[in-house]
Amino acid sequence: MTRPKRRAPAAAVGPAGRPGTLRAVGVIHVQPKPTIEPEGLAPMPWYVPTPPPWPREDLRLDRPTSARLANLALGGKDHLGPDRTLLDLLQAEDQDWTTTALRARQDLHRVVRRLAEDGLDQFVDLGCGLTTGAPGSPLAPIHTSILPIRPTARIAYVDIDPMVMTHARALLHAPAPGQVRHIRADLTAPEGLLQELRQHSDVDWQRPIAVVLADVLHELSDPQARGLFSALRLALPQGSALVLTHRCTGESDRDARVSGLFAQARLPRHPRGRDAVDTLLDGWQRQAPAHGGDTAVVRTVVAYGGTK
Structure with missing residues (x-):
């Protein structure tokens, strides 16, 4: 004797003229994992508190930042409204602003490949x-x-901007080389910077090191830049290199207006011409890049030094 076939769930009777729907046989409820720790309860086994390692006020969302502005100029998507407003104003004063940023970045990659x-x-x-x-x-x-x-x-990548560090942590979760490190440190405090590098990077301070300052020196005043370069020369081993890209400026009214835009945005900017950049590198053995990227617009320098 054969067993009768099991009937499909009966259709619910819908309003006249509309097809019925299948009646639910059963419902499984799944409790999602909380993304935050419930107040007053013991920590969940999957919850790991990760407080930000920087003061909240350091995360500037109401005005431009150097990192986001540079990202925007290079065609990135990690920027906010204040950054876009400032770049529009800069482009109005200098229509080659983004082109210069791209050229400097291309020069940098050529230089580090050559090194x-x-x-x-x-x-x-x-x-x-x-x-x-x-x-x-x-x-x-x-x-x-x-x-x-x-x-x-x-x-080793170094920056002071907390948004940069957030992106760096995300990068480390993606396929990334194990010998790459990201460190939060202040370029205007060279001794602290060097201490962070010694403690938290894999760099061997007994062998030559190439230090990169890509389109960032304009944020340092002359005394700050000289202090940084002096500390690096004393700390770096012989044969180390300094890779520097810097926008070249003149004494035109346009440069003054550009500096005024940075001042209004509360961003540091110390414009320099080619000779002023070279003066800051006293004590370093300067060498023009072999790829010929050093132009009247972008000063690209490879300088060798180190005293250890």
């Missing part, structure tokens, strides 16, 4: 900014140009 080919395998990018783009793009971090040549190279 890697010459044998350097340790790089410290000071004021790295929001450069977390895909390899080959202007926003690509420098390790994307270094590691294909030196797979065991050690790279």
Whole structure:
């Protein structure tokens, strides 16, 4: 004797002229995991509190920041309304503003590739900014140009902006080389900066290191820049290199208006011409980049030094 076939759930009777719907046989309730710790209860086993390692007031959302402005100029998407407003004003004064930023970034990648080919395998990018783009793009971090040549190279990225550090942590969760580190430190406090690098990076301070300052020196005054360069020369081993990109400026009214826009946005800017940049590098052995990227608009310098 065969068992009768099981009937499908009966259709609910709907209003006249409308098809009925299947009656639910059963419902399984799934309790989602909370994303925050419930107040007054013991911590959930999957909850790991991660308080921000910086004061909330350091996260500036109401005015432009250097990192977001540079990201926008390079074609990135990590920016806010105040950054877009400032870039529009800068473009109105200098229609080549973004073109210059792109040129400087391309020069930087050429230089670090050349240094890697010459044998350097340790790089410290000071004021790295929001450069977390895909390899080959202007926003690509420098390790994307270094590691294909030196797979065991050690790279340390340094910035003070908390948004940069947030993106850096996200980058570390993606496929990223284990020898890449991100450190929060202040370029205007060289001794503290060097201490953070020694404690939290994999850089070997007994071997040559290439220090990168890409389109960031204009944020430092002359005394601050000289203090940073002096501290680096004393700390770096012989044969170390300093890679510097800097916008060249003149004494035109346009440069004064651009500086005024930065001042209104409460962003530091110390414009310099080619000679002024070279003066800051007294004590370093300057060398023009082999790729010929040093132009009248962008000053790209590779300088060798170190006293250890």
